[in-house]
Amino acid sequence: MPRLIQPSHPQEVEAIIEILGNRAHAAILRYLFQVGPSTTGEILGGIVLDSGKKLTRPSLQHHLEALERAGAVTADHPRGQRHGKRVKYEANIDAVEFEMLPAYVSYLRGK
Numbered sequence: 001m002p003r004l005i006q007p008s009h010p011q012e013v014e015a016i017i018e019i020l021g022n023r024a025h026a027a028i029l030r031y032l033f034q035v036g037p038s039t040t041g042e043i044l045g046g047i048v049l050d051s052g053k054k055l056t057r058p059s060l061q062h063h064l065e066a067l068e069r070a071g072a073v074t075a076d077h078p079r080g081q082r083h084g085k086r087v088k089y090e091a092n093i094d095a096v097e098f099e100m101l102p103a104y105v106s107y108l109r110g111k
Helices: 011-020 023-035 040-046 057-070 093-108
Strands: 073-075 089-091
Touching (some): 011 093, 023 057, 023 089, 040 057
Antiparallel strands (some): 073 089
C-alpha cells in the first residue's frame, strides 16, 4: 500500500493546518465564538461532531490545550494556576482571522 505523501511545510504553516484543519477544533472555535466564554462542561454539552459523536472530557482538554498554545483560544486562568478552578475558555477569532489565515494565504501565494 502506498504511503501518504506529506509535503514539507514551514513550521508555522504546519501549526496552522493542524489547528484549522481539525474538525473538533473547528467545532470548539465555532461554539466559543457563538456562545462566548464557556467552561469545559458547557462546551461538552454544547457541541456535537459531524459524526454525531460527543467529545470526551480528556479529548476536549487536549483540543483546548492545542488551541490555547496556538493562540486561537484564551482562558481566564493561566496554565499552571488552574488546579481546582473553574476555567472559562474564549475564542480568539482575531488571532485566527488576522494572524493565522493571512500567514496561510501568504504561504499559498508563495510569499
